[in-house]
Amino acid sequence: MPSASLTLDPHFTVGTVQRRLFGSFVEHLGRCVYDGIYEPGHPTADTEGFRADVIELVRELGVSAIRYPGGNFVSGFRWEDAVGPHGDRPARLDLAWHSTETNEVGLDEFAGWLDKVGSELMYAVNLGTRGVLEALDVLEYANIRSGTKLSDQRIKNGRVEPYRVKMWCLGNEMDGPWQLGHRNAEDYGKLASQTAKAMRQLDEGLELVVCGSSNANMPTFGSWEHTVLLHTYDDVDFISCHVYYEERDGDAASFLATATNMDHFIESVVATADTVRAQLNRTKRINISFDEWNVWYQQRFHAEEQITDIEQWPVAPRLLEDSYSVIDAVVVGNLLISLLKHADRVTSASLAQLVNVIAPIMTEPGGAAWRQTTFFPFAITSRLAVGEALDVKLTTGTYDTAVYGAVPLVDAVATHDAGTGRTAIFLVNRSLDAATTVSVDVSHLGPVSLLETHTLADDDIYATNTLADQDRVRVAPNESAAVADGTLTIELPAVSWTAVSLG
Ligand code: AHR
Numbered sequence: 001m002p003s004a005s006l007t008l009d010p011h012f013t014v015g016t017v018q019r020r021l022f023g024s025f026v027e028h029l030g031r032c033v034y035d036g037i038y039e040p041g042h043p044t045a046d047t048e049g050f051r052a053d054v055i056e057l058v059r060e061l062g063v064s065a066i067r068y069p070g071g072n073f074v075s076g077f078r079w080e081d082a083v084g085p086h087g088d089r090p091a092r093l094d095l096a097w098h099s100t101e102t103n104e105v106g107l108d109e110f111a112g113w114l115d116k117v118g119s120e121l122m123y124a125v126n127l128g129t130r131g132v133l134e135a136l137d138v139l140e141y142a143n144i145r146s147g148t149k150l151s152d153q154r155i156k157n158g159r160v161e162p163y164r165v166k167m168w169c170l171g172n173e174m175d176g177p178w179q180l181g182h183r184n185a186e187d188y189g190k191l192a193s194q195t196a197k198a199m200r201q202l203d204e205g206l207e208l209v210v211c212g213s214s215n216a217n218m219p220t221f222g223s224w225e226h227t228v229l230l231h232t233y234d235d236v237d238f239i240s241c242h243v244y245y246e247e248r249d250g251d252a253a254s255f256l257a258t259a260t261n262m263d264h265f266i267e268s269v270v271a272t273a274d275t276v277r278a279q280l281n282r283t284k285r286i287n288i289s290f291d292e293w294n295v296w297y298q299q300r301f302h303a304e305e306q307i308t309d310i311e312q313w314p315v316a317p318r319l320l321e322d323s324y325s326v327i328d329a330v331v332v333g334n335l336l337i338s339l340l341k342h343a344d345r346v347t348s349a350s351l352a353q354l355v356n357v358i359a360p361i362m363t364e365p366g367g368a369a370w371r372q373t374t375f376f377p378f379a380i381t382s383r384l385a386v387g388e389a390l391d392v393k394l395t396t397g398t399y400d401t402a403v404y405g406a407v408p409l410v411d412a413v414a415t416h417d418a419g420t421g422r423t424a425i426f427l428v429n430r431s432l433d434a435a436t437t438v439s440v441d442v443s444h445l446g447p448v449s450l451l452e453t454h455t456l457a458d459d460d461i462y463a464t465n466t467l468a469d470q471d472r473v474r475v476a477p478n479e480s481a482a483v484a485d486g487t488l489t490i491e492l493p494a495v496s497w498t499a500v501s502l503g
Helices: 052-061 072-076 107-117 132-143 149-156 185-202 223-232 252-256 258-280 326-341 375-384
Strands: 003-007 013-016 023-025 065-068 092-094 099-101 120-125 167-170 207-210 238-245 287-295 346-352 361-363 369-371 388-390 393-396 398-401 405-408 410-417 422-429 436-441 450-456 482-484 487-492 496-502
Touching (some): 023 287, 052 361, 052 375, 065 107, 065 346, 132 149, 132 185, 238 258, 238 346, 252 258, 258 287, 326 375, 326 422, 326 450, 375 422, 375 450, 422 436, 422 487, 450 487
Parallel strands (some): 023 065, 023 346, 120 167
Antiparallel strands (some): 003 393, 013 388, 361 369, 410 422, 422 496, 436 487
């Protein structure tokens, strides 16, 4: 049986794990909002029309900040359509997803829902078809106490206290030719800088995210970040990263190594941001908001989902409803490990998305809500990863992949919370056929014992949870784990994700 080892020392820290690392994303896309979080006719719906069963699952998932309302959707969105009396709200065509937007849910309803799930709002402004003025308008509506046209309008609409939204995204994927109002880096950089400066004139304490590349394979990747940051370095706090992965051509070995690509992506964007820092002779650092990441089978999003007849763009069609398997969940768990390994610079992240649309939570109209496989690594990591991320000294064998070459068989990260004395370790075994024994030197932690172990694995790595079989895939305690003489030993099944809590 292959083996691996790691050494934990609470002094070897990478950075503090920010709660915002466990954020998510709700876009007006498909059934994420309508028939997802919001379904007034559902048996569990509350007086505002939100599904209580979904609220429960979102709480259990442990989601911190939620990015809203898009995504590609935001680049055609007029925020003011979706506030005020419902009877006055216009229906609009959503050009991004070829759907009809009813505007039944808008900023006020969504912020109310966030209070119920206990998450923070991260709001994206439209810099595709709109600009500085509209960004200022929605900021005034959301954050000014009273005494101005838009703050008084919010009060009239039923919300007296300002929302005090801290984190704002300056558009979405503006490098992508598919984006409404797509611009080159020069033009976007100037617009983002003007918008950021104006927004700060209204509210100095905002945290602003400028758009990075839509993914690291964009032809402008690297030069986009460089140019945009030359324009905006003093105006923003974060640059965004987006990435979606999928298993291609049955190559599970490469798919399991996906997190090595995320590591490289993060390190490249950090290098670019720090290059601009040196070039401009600044001391401040720009951090990463990894505000879209997930597994997404984009190759499967094709003809049957492409809505063409403009006379019949539907309301809340079933779009991007990927069903996630065990191997997908192992990859998602590994992507979380990658984010934690870079906790010094990735200080905010959003799993895209939250409900029904490439989501950890699925719902059936009038029926059940259930956990996809990817729900488990996210919920457990969000709950256990507290304190400082640790630089674990990992020794492991490698295996060959067609896409990434030789990659480590095991990947791992740990966190340590000095307040409670608890340590969490997160591990994946990427082997397709062999269990791996891992020894962890925990002697530097002082006397510790096992508090919890969770392993996600299955004989069928393509097993999924479905409406018909909602609990087919679960996590189970890892009975092989034991601590003795300052060493934790644990067996990781082939294609598995594991979390261990010590205290
Ligand atoms: O999350 C789905 C889509 O992926 C988002 O709308 C867009 O920003 C990205 O390309």
